[in-house]
Amino acid sequence: MIEFQQIEKRYRTAAGDVVALHPLDLAIPAGQVFGIIGQSGAGKSTLLRLINGLERPSSGRVLVDGTDVAALDGAGLRGLRQRIGMIFQHFNLFSARTVAGNIAFPLELAALPAARIRARVDELLERVGLTAQRDKYPAQLSGGQKQRVGIARALATEPGLLLCDEATSALDPQTTASVLDLLSGINRDLGLSIVLITHEMDVIRRICDAVAVLDQGRLVETGPVTEVFLHPRHPTTRRFVAEADHDETGEATRVRYSDIRGRILRLTFLGESTFRPVLGRVARDTGIDFTILSGRIEHIRETPYGQLTVALQGGNADAAQAAFADAGVHVEEIRA
Amino acid sequence: MSGWFEHLDAGKWAEIGTATLDTLLMLGGSLPLTILIGLPLGICLFLTGPRGLHAKPALYGVLALLVNLLRSVPFIILMIVLIPVTLAAMGTSLGVRGAILPLVIGAAPFYARLVETALREVDRGVIEASLAMGARTRQIVWRVLLPEARPGLIAGATVTTVALIGFTAMGGAIGSGGLGDLAYRDGYLRSHTDVAVVTVVLLLVLVQALQMVGDRLVARFTRR
Ligand SMILES: Nc1ncnc2c1ncn2[C@@H]1O[C@H](COP(=O)(O)OP(=O)(O)OP(=O)(O)O)[C@@H](O)[C@H]1O
Ligand SMILES: [Mg+2]
Numbered sequence: 001m002i003e004f005q006q007i008e009k010r011y012r013t014a015a016g017d018v019v020a021l022h023p024l025d026l027a028i029p030a031g032q033v034f035g036i037i038g039q040s041g042a043g044k045s046t047l048l049r050l051i052n053g054l055e056r057p058s059s060g061r062v063l064v065d066g067t068d069v070a071a072l073d074g075a076g077l078r079g080l081r082q083r084i085g086m087i088f089q090h091f092n093l094f095s096a097r098t099v100a101g102n103i104a105f106p107l108e109l110a111a112l113p114a115a116r117i118r119a120r121v122d123e124l125l126e127r128v129g130l131t132a133q134r135d136k137y138p139a140q141l142s143g144g145q146k147q148r149v150g151i152a153r154a155l156a157t158e159p160g161l162l163l164c165d166e167a168t169s170a171l172d173p174q175t176t177a178s179v180l181d182l183l184s185g186i187n188r189d190l191g192l193s194i195v196l197i198t199h200e201m202d203v204i205r206r207i208c209d210a211v212a213v214l215d216q217g218r219l220v221e222t223g224p225v226t227e228v229f230l231h232p233r234h235p236t237t238r239r240f241v242a243e244a245d246h247d248e249t250g251e252a253t254r255v256r257y258s259d260i261r262g263r264i265l266r267l268t269f270l271g272e273s274t275f276r277p278v279l280g281r282v283a284r285d286t287g288i289d290f291t292i293l294s295g296r297i298e299h300i301r302e303t304p305y306g307q308l309t310v311a312l313q314g315g316n317a318d319a320a321q322a323a324f325a326d327a328g329v330h331v332e333e334i335r336a
Numbered sequence: 337m338s339g340w341f342e343h344l345d346a347g348k349w350a351e352i353g354t355a356t357l358d359t360l361l362m363l364g365g366s367l368p369l370t371i372l373i374g375l376p377l378g379i380c381l382f383l384t385g386p387r388g389l390h391a392k393p394a395l396y397g398v399l400a401l402l403v404n405l406l407r408s409v410p411f412i413i414l415m416i417v418l419i420p421v422t423l424a425a426m427g428t429s430l431g432v433r434g435a436i437l438p439l440v441i442g443a444a445p446f447y448a449r450l451v452e453t454a455l456r457e458v459d460r461g462v463i464e465a466s467l468a469m470g471a472r473t474r475q476i477v478w479r480v481l482l483p484e485a486r487p488g489l490i491a492g493a494t495v496t497t498v499a500l501i502g503f504t505a506m507g508g509a510i511g512s513g514g515l516g517d518l519a520y521r522d523g524y525l526r527s528h529t530d531v532a533v534v535t536v537v538l539l540l541v542l543v544q545a546l547q548m549v550g551d552r553l554v555a556r557f558t559r560r
Contacts, residue, residue, distance in 0.1 A: 052468055081470035092465035095559045096483040106469045108479065137559040153469075163468075 002028040002051055002161075002195070007060035009046050009217075020046040023060060024219040026212055028195060030065075030160075033187050033301070035204040035225070036197040037240055038214030044197040047214065048163050051195065052084045053077050064161075082110060085154030089166035091146040093138040099149050100125070100134040106156045124152040128182065144175035151182060155192075162186070164196035168203060180207045184301070201244035205229055205300050213237045225300050230268050230307075230330065257335060260293065262313040265321065268330040269306040279308070282323045288315030309334065343528045352518065352531070356538055359514040361432045362504045366439035367497055373444040374496070375489070377403070378451020379477060385452065389463070389473055403445040411442045411503050415510050435512035439503050447496040454488025455481055487554045494550025498543050505539070515539055 009021040020043045028034045038044045049055040050062050053069045062069045064080065072080060093102050100121050107117045125131045128148040138146055147167060154162055164183070168176040184207040187194050198204065204211050204225055211229075212222040213236055220234040232238045257264055269278070274297060283290060295308040312320055324331045377399070383389050384396040406414070415438040422429045422437045458481055466480045482489070505516025515535045523532025 054464065054468060078470035078472065081468055084468075086465070086468040088461060088465060090461055092459065092461035094462060094480065094484060095459075096486060096557070105466075105479070109469060109471050109475055139560050157469075 001030045001063075001065055003061075003063040004047070004050070005061045005063065007047075007050060007062060008058050009043070009050070009055065010058045019217055021217045026219060026222065028193075029210075030193050031187075031191055032209040033184065033194040033196065033207050035208035035211040036195065036214060037199060037201060037204055037211060038197075039199060039236075041216075042214040043217040044199075044214055045165055048165055048195060048197050051161075051163060052081050052086060082106065082157050083159050084161045084163060085157070085159040086163040086165070087147065087150040087154050087167045089169045091138070091143075091150045091170075093146055093149055093153075095138055098135050098137055099130060099141070102138070102149050103152045103156055105153060110157060120156060124156060127155070127186075128152045142175075143171050144179060147171065147175075147179050148182065151179075151186070155186065155190075159192070161193045161195070164194060166198060167196060169198070169200075176203070177206070183207060201229070201240040205244060205298070207301055209301060213240070226270055226303055226305070229300055230270065230305060257293070260291070260311045262291075262311040263317045263321075263333070264293070264309065264311050264335040265324070266332040266334055267306075267308045267310060267324055268332070269308075270328075270330070271303055271305070273328045274304040274306045276327070278324065278327045278329055279310075282320050282327070283315075286316045286320040286323060288317060288320045289313045341530050343522070343530050344534065348531065352515075352534060352538070355513060355515045355518040355535070358432050358512075359501070359504055359516070359539075359542070362435050362439060362507070362512070362514055363497065363500055365432065365436045366443065366500055367493075369436070369440045370443040370447055370496060370500065371493060373440065374447030375451055377444065377448035378455065379481070381448060381452040382455040382481075383473070383477075389476065403448055406441065406445040407449070411438070412506050414438055414442050415507065419510070430511045431513050434510070435504065435507045435514075439500060439507075442503055443496055443500050446499060447492060450492030450495060451485075451489060454485040454492055457488055458484045486557045490550060490553045490557065494547060494554075497546050497550075501539060501543060501546075 004024060004026040006023045006025060007021060008023045009019075011018045011020055036044050036047060046055055050057055050069070051064060053072065056070055064084075067080070069077070069080065094105065097105065103121045103124050104117050107120060112120070121134075122131070125134055128151055130145060130148055130152070133141060133145060138149065141149065150167075162183075167183075168179050171179060180203065183194060183196070186192055187207075196203070196208070208225050210223065211225050213220050213228070213234060215234070215236040221228055221232070221237045228237060229241060229244075232241045267279075269276075279290065282288070289312070291311045291313070293309040293311055295306065297304060297306040299305070321331055321333070381396065381399055381403070384392040384399065386393075386396075388396075409417075418438045418441065419429045422434050425437055426433050428434045462480060462484060463476060466476050471480070504512070504514045505519070507514055507517060511517070515538055519532050519535040519539075522528040523535065
């Protein structure tokens with residue numbers, strides 16, 4: 001459990017103070033994959049680095065499992081950091097150490113006996129699927145492999161929390177997907193909490209349970225991903241969601257609504273309702289006809305959701321709209 | 337009629353042999369000490385310097401001034417100024433023994449700067465990752481900075497050794513012996529060109545060999 005209490009961060013620069021974070025409150029529950037999304041310069045990295053004390057707040061407190069990070073002395077802070085793993089956009093691997101040497105580093109810091117280090121390194125190599133690369137140097141690896149080494153290194157000391165600073169931003173889409181799967185699996189199997197920052201809503205949709213949206217150092221929206229992704233309120237959130245949508249459906253499948261008669265609704269199905277035959281039943285009961293203008297079924301993490309844009313013609317459109325709502329479908333009227 | 341090799345009799349060759357040995361002894365005596373002093377000094381400069389892990393502007397200012405002072409004094413002046421100190425410390429200011437102290441004091445600050453530069457080349461992200469894993473400063477220095485900067489540190493040591501050879505050549509002026517001394521006395525003062533050519537060739541071979549070994553080591557430890 002991480003709590004930000006009235007946290008504020010200013011950087012002193014020659015040109016004056018830069019406010020990276022305006023005072024904000026945020027609680028991140030344990031066990032979840034929690035995403036923080038925002039544009040470049042929104043303050044994401046700053047927020048993340050406050051958690052393991054790489055940055056100090058200008059005011060306010062950060063509590064990690066009840067401990068005030070700023071109140072820790074040197075030894076206390078190092079202890080906290082050994083219990084928090086971190087991975088980076090540019091991997092930050094030791095170029096002079098092999099894959100196995102990189103993973104062994106945090107264990108060497110903890111002064112574990114060599115045999116135990118070796119056993120643990122083997123176990124981690126297996127977990128991230130890099131057993132065959134153990135004696136290679138980072139320069140000999142692909143980006144995805146490097147990030148897997150970063151993940152294994154971050155997990156070496158069995159931390160309860162993993163911080164990911166744009167961990168997939170330097171990777172191609174396919175590699176991104178495999179790294180996200182790995183992270184998601186680690187969260188599920190080890191019960192490890194993950195806080196990740198990104199500027200891609202798709203990353204949030206794939207693996208996060210909850211999300212916070214940062215905009216110019218302010219927290220503008222937060223909640224479960226199913227809620228924030230499907231019903232974004234703040235303009236910044238809407239823009240991120242639109243970008244993610246755009247990636248998947250593309251303009252070509254959108255229909256120009258002006259050519260269509262009737263009332264146009266967007267229906268959002270979430271969870272089990274996604275696969276229930278709601279549409280046909282409502283049509284029969286209320287005598288409407290419908291045309292599907294666009295539609296898709298996707299997943300938010302493991303939760304399925306469907307979004308349909310339909311035009312209703314004939315029958316009782318008001319009754320149909322109410323019937324959809326009764327069936328647990330979220331209804332948004334695009335055109336009356 | 338004076339031939340090309342008229343001064344190179346058996347006695348002279350023996351003298352050249354001794355001079356070569358003296359040069360090697362001066363290098364062998366001063367290089368380890370230079371590194372022993374220059375390396376920690378360079379690490380201090382890096383750690384206390386701007387954006388360092390323990391930025392201490394005042395201490396850095398003092399260290400940097402000292403290093404710059406020693407580097408800006410021409411070596412020949414440094415040697416002469418240090419004669420009393422050398423006498424007190426080593427019992428003589430002549431020969432190989434007398435040369436070691438000024439050589440080290442001249443070369444260590446030079447190496448320290450090269451060390452600082454090499455450490456600055458280490459990726460900041462890597463240092464940050466070490467901090468995030470809970471490493472202490474000492475662990476970061478030994479386990480991260482020095483291994484990551486190893487090629488740069490070796491290249492710096494090579495440059496420093498070559499500079500030391502240059503310094504030993506100036507030692508002739510205060511009678512420290514060695515190839516440079518011989519070239520100066522026989523080659524310049526007595527115009528024995530043949531002796532000068534031989535000593536210069538020997539120095540060249542020495543520099544070339546050192547550079548080659550240095551470059552090999554750098555290549556061996558470069559993992560990028
Ligand atoms: N060490 C620093 N000194 C001065 N200003 C800084 C420093 N670090 C960050 N900032 C400023 O604080 C603001 C937030 O930076 P931060 O790195 O947290 O953003 P970010 O959301 O992670 O951006 P990005 O997506 O580009 O990584 C930016 O305006 C940045 O310029
Ligand atoms: Mg950032």
